[in-house]
Amino acid sequence: MxxxxxxxxxxxxxxxxxxxxxxxxxxxxxxxxxxxxxxxxxxxxxxxxxxxxxxxxxxxxxxxxxxxxxxxxxxxxxxxxSSPIAKHDTWAEHAPEGHILNRFTEAVIGNISQTLAQIDVETFERGCAALADPDRAVFVVGGRITRALADYFFLHMQVIRPRVTHIQSISNAWPHYLLEVAEGDVVVIFDIRRYENSTLKLAEMAAEKGAKIILFTDQWRSPVHKYADVCFCCRIGVPSAWDSSVVSLLLLESVIADVQERNWPVTRGRMDALEEMFDRTRFFRKFT
Amino acid sequence: MxxxxxxxxxxxxxxxxxxxxxxxxxxxxxxxxxxxxxxxxxxxxxxxxxxxxxxxxxxxxxxxxxxxxxxxxxxxxxxxxSSPIAKHDTWAEHAPEGHILNRFTEAVIGNISQTLAQIDVETFERGCAALADPDRAVFVVGGRITRALADYFFLHMQVIRPRVTHIQSISNAWPHYLLEVAEGDVVVIFDIRRYENSTLKLAEMAAEKGAKIILFTDQWRSPVHKYADVCFCCRIGVPSAWDSSVVSLLLLESVIADVQERNWPVTRGRMDALEEMFDRTRFFRKFT
DNA sequence: CATGAGGTGAAGATAATTTTTCAGAGAAAT
DNA sequence: ATTTCTCTGAAAAATTATCTTCACCTCATG
Known part of the structure; x- marks a missing residue:
């Protein structure tokens, strides 16, 4: 019926x-x-x-x-x-419908769908363009949990372009890094709830120095967004006591892909050089 | 627009x-x-x-x-x-169909779907059960890129249960950690292509000591899988010069959710204690 | 041309939704 | 610790929507 x-x-x-x-x-x-x-x-x-x-x-x-x-x-x-794929009831076919794998995946797909639907493409591209600009140095900052995301981003950007620094916000030496931040530089900040006070302070000071701030946060937006030029709000809800970083990672990787494409000649050279170094390292290792 | x-x-x-x-x-x-x-x-x-x-x-x-x-x-x-493109195969609605955001997301959804379809639920649960077992110590190892994933996993497990160690494989001190590994302990290894030799060696030695190995790898499977009791093979292909870790993270978070649920009384106590410590930290921070 | 059966909409009755009011809860400031 | 302020939802009031009734209309049929 x-x-x-x-x-x-x-x-x-x-x-x-x-x-x-x-x-x-x-x-x-x-x-x-x-x-x-x-x-x-x-x-x-x-x-x-x-x-x-x-x-x-x-x-x-x-x-x-x-x-x-x-x-x-x-x-x-x-x-x-609602998009057809969002109606997939069971993702892990061998698991019962209510299995954590299926419930979790269901939630993540929903998060992806909602986050992407709300994203502003011009902002996305503005952010990528800034990250691809060789005249701007890039700084990456994470928080307690998000430091893993920050690290992931840093690892890739480090290969893609020169002048990338990872500010380990855990250490209380981060003001030292701020000395290096010049007008026009890009500071990529990860701040997902529980928002961190030191991160906010850092953002404030970086903004004062004329840095462009790119923020990865959740749907409720960290207070850092007041200073942010580009703000990615990711849905993070999953059936868990923890928040999900999957959508953040997805956007992160998209940004990496985009920046790398804008910068391809440079990136290419750097990747080749890296390969060569690995080869030589491996060569030595053979005998150890 | x-x-x-x-x-x-x-x-x-x-x-x-x-x-x-x-x-x-x-x-x-x-x-x-x-x-x-x-x-x-x-x-x-x-x-x-x-x-x-x-x-x-x-x-x-x-x-x-x-x-x-x-x-x-x-x-x-x-x-x-009524708009001509009523079909919802674009994820970022404000972006053109071929935009990197849409192509990337499309690929990631495909990866999720394929990976989940192939996953073996019993293996998943065996792995989670081992990770929830307080009698087993847990060690986490990442590689060059996957260290971020390892770190993310470590951060959560550290809260969920005691006796979790992050082996920083970058350092050449990892053999020191192996001294601690006892029979029945769990070693969680991340090895996604380019597979790393040192990781393989570590796996081999851990296996010899009778450790249970849980491996996160890609669809082509790191050679570590020979020693692995549980092996999660994640699809990693995306329109980028890099591999995607989104699916790995998704599984990782599912594991975290599951382990945490199995361990809830313990986890609960630890989370409360952690909250309390944060509160006290924040209290002090006010005056700095 | 008369008749009646079924269809239609105006208008009022009923039921609901929306808006307003107000007191208590909770946070921020003194 | 106290005061002040804003926010919030319960409940009443106002508004609006839905439903029912009924008179009128149309049109087929005798």
Whole structure:
């Protein structure tokens, strides 16, 4: 019964409808399903029929009343809007539906979908462009948990371009690094809840020095965002006592891919040089 | 090009919102825009706030009342539905189809799907059970790039349970750590291509000492897998010169969630103690 | 042309939604 | 510790939507 939509039912029963009802059905189908979302009065006016006609039609379709009809329209819409992949019930096929692997993955996919839907592409590209600019030095800062993300980012950027520094915010020596920050430099900050005070201070001071700040944070946005030129807000909710960094990592890797592409000639040279160094290291290791 | 949708406005003004309003905004954005289509009461209940809160929020956004707000939501929806590209195979809606964000995300989703489909649940659970066993010490080892993943895992496990050690494989002091490894202990190894020789050696020696080895690797499997009791093979291909660690992180977080659940009483106590220590740290920080 | 059956919409009755009011809770400041 | 302020949701009030009734209309049929 729920397999066929209201639109289908309207068309199937079209012959059994009266003149005004057909006029109404036409109007609904014309711009389905948004046309059926207003109040019963709005719908009636759009179709140029009276409200009782609308009420009678939805009853003919088997609904108790207009609100019930509209509820089903909304359900249909939701099914249609939400991306098809998000409806994957079981990801790990060999696991039961409620297994942590499936629940977790389900949540992560949702996070990805929502985060990406809200991202501003111009901002993304502005950030990548700044990171690819060889005239700007790059500093990377993480917090207690996010230091792993910061490290991951640093490892890649270090290969992609020169003048990249990882500020180990754990140490209380970070003010030393600030000495190096010049106007126009880029400071990439990771601050996901529990936001850290020292990170905020660092951002404030970097901003004062005229640095461009790129922030990776969660949907609730760290206070650092006041100073940020580019702000990536990642959804982090998962069925766990911990927050998920998967979406942050996804964006991070996208940024890396984009920057590396903008910078390809430079990156290429650096990667080759790195390879060569590894080869020589390995050569020596053989004999140890 | 962002035409100032309500979603945009909600995000832009997020800071100026109060607690309950943020909660509401979150709920609306969670399943936007269908979430905003019911009655004001429905919307309020979904977000677990009161109706006046909803009314106040929409007024903050500049609408005269909820109906006016909803009318605009419907308009947006209509524009979105009727737009020629109603197909939802783009993830970042504001980006062109071939944008790196969309290509990258597409690849990552594919990786997740493939990896999860192949995972063996019993193996997963065996690994988690071992990690939750307090009688076994846990050692974590990463490589050049994967050290960030190892660090992330270590950070969480350290809170969840006692006797967790991070072996910094970069240092050549890792043999020192091996002295500590006893029979039945768990060694978690990250080895994603370019596989590292020292990692392989470490695995071999740990196996000899009777340690249980859990390996995170890629689809081509590091040679370490010969010694591994549990082997997670993650798809890593993305449109980039680099490999993606997103799937590895996803599995990692799933493992963390599972272990933490098995160990909840212990974890709980440790997390509380940690919170308390942070509170005291923050107290002191106030005066610095 | 008369008649009646079924269809339609105006208008009022009913039910609901939305808005307003207000008191208590909680945070920030003194 | 106390005061002040803002925020929040319960409940009442206002508004609006939905439903019901009924008179009128159309059109097929005798």
């Amino acid at each position: 729920s397999s066929n939509t209201i639109a289908d039912r309207l068309q199937a029963r079209f012959d059994t409808l009266t003149r005004a009802e057909r006029q109404l059905a036409d109007a609904i189908l014309e711009n389905y399903p948004v046309s059926a979302l207003g109040t019963i009065t709005t719908v009636a006016q759009t179709a140029d029929v009276s409200t009782p006609t609308v009420a009678r039609l939805v009853q003919k379709l088997g609904f108790k009343g207009f609100p019930e009809f509209q509820a089903e329209i909304r359900q249909e819409l939701e099914a249609r809007i | 962002s035409s100032n949708t309500i979603a945009d406005r909600l995000q832009a003004r997020f800071d100026t919102l109060t607690r309950a309003e943020r909660q509401l905004a979150d709920a609306i954005l969670e399943n936007y825009p269908v979430s905003a289509l019911g009655t004001i009461t429905t919307v309020a209940q979904t977000a677990d706030v009161s109706t006046p809160t909803v009314a106040r929020l929409v007024q903050k956004l500049g609408f005269k009342g909820f109906p006016e707000f909803q009318a605009e939501i419907r308009q947006e929806l209509e524009a979105r539905i």
